[in-house]
Amino acid sequence: MGTLTSDISSTLPTQPNGVNPQAMASLKQAQAFTGGPLLQARNFAVMTGVNAGITCAMKRLRGGVEDVQTSMVAAFGSGAMFSLVSGMGGPNQAANAVTSGLFFALVQGGLFKLGQKFSQPSTEENYYVKTKSMLSKLGLQNYEKNFKKGLLTDNTLPLLTDSALRDVKIPPGPRLLILDHIQRDPEAEWKGKQ
The missing domain is CATH 1.10.150.50 (Transcription Factor, Ets-1)
Structure with a gap:
């Protein structure tokens, strides 16, 4: 499927007069998710690397505290970077990066709270x-x-x-x-x- 996406993108004109910007953004988004193993590996590496880096920085700044805020800030950063690196941004990259970051943060915050509830017995x-x-x-x-x-x-x-x-x-x-x-x-x- 990655080669099909690559073939389609190579036949589309790159000038704005022949291609709708929304269609091009949609195509880049599809490429980000189906673009072959190297592209997927890069996107995954960016997400996990940014998440781990922000988590470490937040823990150091906050005195070793790892809570839902730390988790959500790291998820926001990784979601925003994923959006920028994967090419999902389209014509309005900043808004899409913020939207992706907020989505990642909300999902990670929910998962953190759920995991916390089930993993720790009440002291x-x-x-x-x-x-x-x-x-x-x-x-x-x-x-x-x-x-x-x-x-x-x-x-x-x-x-x-x-x-x-x-x-x-x-x-x-x-x-x-x-x-x-x-x-x-x-x-x-x-x-x-x-």
Whole structure:
């Protein structure tokens, strides 16, 4: 398909009087995507190289922070450079470069947030492992949010009092079960797993 595109472009006149500029821009865009392995390799190298370079520069300037802003700025730069290098610019290269950059940035920002959501377990959950286990054994899972709201982490379980549980709005019945469980089985729950 790349040779077909090359053959067509060689037969078209290069003077503006015979070719519509929109058609020429469309042809160059088609060549950018189907123009053979060397052209595709060049476009890919430009995209990845610019993205990596901007990411490194942003991380250095921002003290090693790699967040969604860094990712989006790098994607904007790589999208704009891809548009310029691949010849997709047509008659209005600046506007097309900005449009391509914005598109790349939005897609990369969305992918970054999606990846962040699925790849990192919540560090907050690590503070409530024993608490969840205890509440599950007692059938009181619906009070996990009360423990989290009151910051009653695993480290505070041996220190729990009736007033602390009352402060996080746990009713009297569940409070008694929790306190009884902690008093009866302190070794298995708190000391054995530390």
